[in-house]
Amino acid sequence: MTRIQLNVNETIHDVEVEPRHSLVDTLREGCGLTGSHIGCEHGVCGACTVLVDDQPVRGCLMFAVQADGKDIRTVEGLDDDGAFNALQQAFHEHHALQCGFCTPGMLMLATWIVERGLPVDDNELREIMASNLCRCTGYRNILRAVRAVLDASGQDGAGA
Amino acid sequence: MKPASFEYVTAESWDAAAASLAEHGDDALILAGGQSLVPVMNFRLAQPAVLVDVNVIPDSAYLQIDGDSLRIGALTRHVRFEAPGIDGPLGRLLPRIAHHIAHLPIRMRGTFGGSLAHADPASEWCTLARTLDAVMIAQSVTGERRIAAADFFHSALATDLADDEVLREVELPALGPDWRCGFAEFNRRAGDFAIVQSVAAIELHEGQIVSARIGVGGATETPQRSGAAEKALLGGAPTSELFAEAAGAAADAIEDFLTDQQANADLRRDLVRVMVLRALEDAVSAG
Ligand SMILES: Cc1cc2nc3c(=O)[nH]c(=O)nc-3n(C[C@H](O)[C@H](O)[C@H](O)COP(=O)(O)OP(=O)(O)OC[C@H]3O[C@@H](n4cnc5c(N)ncnc54)[C@H](O)[C@@H]3O)c2cc1C
Numbered sequence: 001m002t003r004i005q006l007n008v009n010e011t012i013h014d015v016e017v018e019p020r021h022s023l024v025d026t027l028r029e030g031c032g033l034t035g036s037h038i039g040c041e042h043g044v045c046g047a048c049t050v051l052v053d054d055q056p057v058r059g060c061l062m063f064a065v066q067a068d069g070k071d072i073r074t075v076e077g078l079d080d081d082g083a084f085n086a087l088q089q090a091f092h093e094h095h096a097l098q099c100g101f102c103t104p105g106m107l108m109l110a111t112w113i114v115e116r117g118l119p120v121d122d123n124e125l126r127e128i129m130a131s132n133l134c135r136c137t138g139y140r141n142i143l144r145a146v147r148a149v150l151d152a153s154g155q156d157g158a159g160a
Numbered sequence: 161m162k163p164a165s166f167e168y169v170t171a172e173s174w175d176a177a178a179a180s181l182a183e184h185g186d187d188a189l190i191l192a193g194g195q196s197l198v199p200v201m202n203f204r205l206a207q208p209a210v211l212v213d214v215n216v217i218p219d220s221a222y223l224q225i226d227g228d229s230l231r232i233g234a235l236t237r238h239v240r241f242e243a244p245g246i247d248g249p250l251g252r253l254l255p256r257i258a259h260h261i262a263h264l265p266i267r268m269r270g271t272f273g274g275s276l277a278h279a280d281p282a283s284e285w286c287t288l289a290r291t292l293d294a295v296m297i298a299q300s301v302t303g304e305r306r307i308a309a310a311d312f313f314h315s316a317l318a319t320d321l322a323d324d325e326v327l328r329e330v331e332l333p334a335l336g337p338d339w340r341c342g343f344a345e346f347n348r349r350a351g352d353f354a355i356v357q358s359v360a361a362i363e364l365h366e367g368q369i370v371s372a373r374i375g376v377g378g379a380t381e382t383p384q385r386s387g388a389a390e391k392a393l394l395g396g397a398p399t400s401e402l403f404a405e406a407a408g409a410a411a412d413a414i415e416d417f418l419t420d421q422q423a424n425a426d427l428r429r430d431l432v433r434v435m436v437l438r439a440l441e442d443a444v445s446a447g
């Protein structure tokens with residue numbers, strides 16, 4: 001076992017891990033943060049997407065030891081003092097989830113797109129969000145929700 | 161599934177990585193982006209006793225023009241090729257290829273060297289390396305070795321790299337301004353590995369094709385250059401008719417097609433014809 005430090009949503013977690021433990025397993029079992037989900041465990045579905053040093057990462061394809069000392073962000077860190085943030089609110093309003101299994105991964109991927117601050121046209125948005133699978137919504141409402149937040153922050157893709 | 165237990169070490173330099181491999185023999189594997197190795201470990205198809213993480217090696221991710229070559233550091237992430245900052249036909253081709261690899265979060269982790277070392281039959285970078293006759297620079301504790309692409313790919317997921325060798329750098333020829341390059345691939349879902357893909361590079365002089373390199377990936381165990389297609393193109397003008405003839409020749413010349421649940425040999429042959437044609441058309445329109 002190795003002792004590592006993960007700075008998750010601005011809280012330091014000191015956890016003991018085996019090298020073979022994935023980052024997402026460690027977040028769920030070591031840190032008690034079960035918001036990030038595990039689907040396929042081979043990089044295909046994106047349910048496990050978290051931000052590592054502000055970059056979207058498949059949490060099932062990174063070992064926790066590789067994230068030692070890094071800043072991790074998960075769905076648990078998105079809210080504004082208990083209230084939905086803009087992206088969560090948009091998912092709610094646009095009915096961008098049904099069972100909710102893919103939602104934490106979708107939200108973290110979308111967080112990266114929004115925070116990047118660049119204009120994103122519909123094609124690019126579709127392509128990036130296609131990184132993650134959803135078995136329920138048919139994707140349209142997920143795209144509408146992210147689009148709404150991008151438009152509100154002036155990243156409407158004009159000139160992109 | 162979860163991977164089997166292993167010992168985790170980090171290497172601060174390629175020398176240290178090579179030393180680790182020498183120490184542990186065939187029980188150790190390099191961990192680069194982890195985007196192929198970790199799935200394989202999660203399926204327990206690989207159970208290395210030791211993983212040597214090379215992600216912290218400084219100055220190992222770069223694209224650098226050096227005379228007639230483009231030198232690519234093994235740890236250069238796929239995403240870097242989407243804006244390679246290189247002039248000329250190769251600079252225009254790299255982003256068009258990179259775009260087809262997996263999904264963006266995977267491209268942000270996965271590395272050029274990892275793709276070549278993994279040697280999936282439908283890896284875009286492997287097909288590019290074979291088409292342009294890249295040189296792989298391998299390093300072990302006993303020294304350095306240059307491996308030509310024609311010798312590098314042995315079969316699906318098997319390369320010429322020895323158990324104690326790391327892949328440190330890859331050299332591609334920096335194609336001059338008279339080259340036109342194109343790419344095409346077919347898959348059923350965005351982000352999947354291609355079933356068949358093709359890289360086409362032709363050099364034009366006064367409206368005539370004076371050199372041609374046609375590569376095909378996904379069709380056979382390893383990416384191949386199509387001598388038949390290249391021969392058909394040489395000396396001709398870049399017309400749709402000639403391209404169709406060359407694409408047909410590429411498809412007809414292949415005998416050892418891969419077959420799997422995605423495509424049988426007939427479908428792969430048809431796809432080779434169409435992908436080579438499209439890659440050639442892409443070369444003249446965007447190349
Ligand atoms: C959902 C999904 C879709 C994908 N789609 C595609 C696709 O369409 N096209 C494509 O090409 N790839 C695809 N990939 C694979 C991806 O491109 C990988 O990044 C790549 O194949 C391996 O690079 P890596 O850096 O992640 O290597 P790793 O996974 O870390 O390593 C792969 C293998 O190479 C060895 N290795 C790595 N680096 C070195 C080195 N420097 N020296 C010696 N040995 C080394 C490792 O020991 C291991 O055996 C996909 C992956 C996923 C999860």
Ligand code: FES
Pocket residue numbers: 037038039040041042043044045046047048049058059060061
């Ligand atoms: S659980 Fe990580 S990609 Fe599916």
Ligand code: FES
Pocket residue numbers: 096097098099100101102103133134135136137
């Ligand atoms: S809401 Fe059910 S998988 Fe996306």
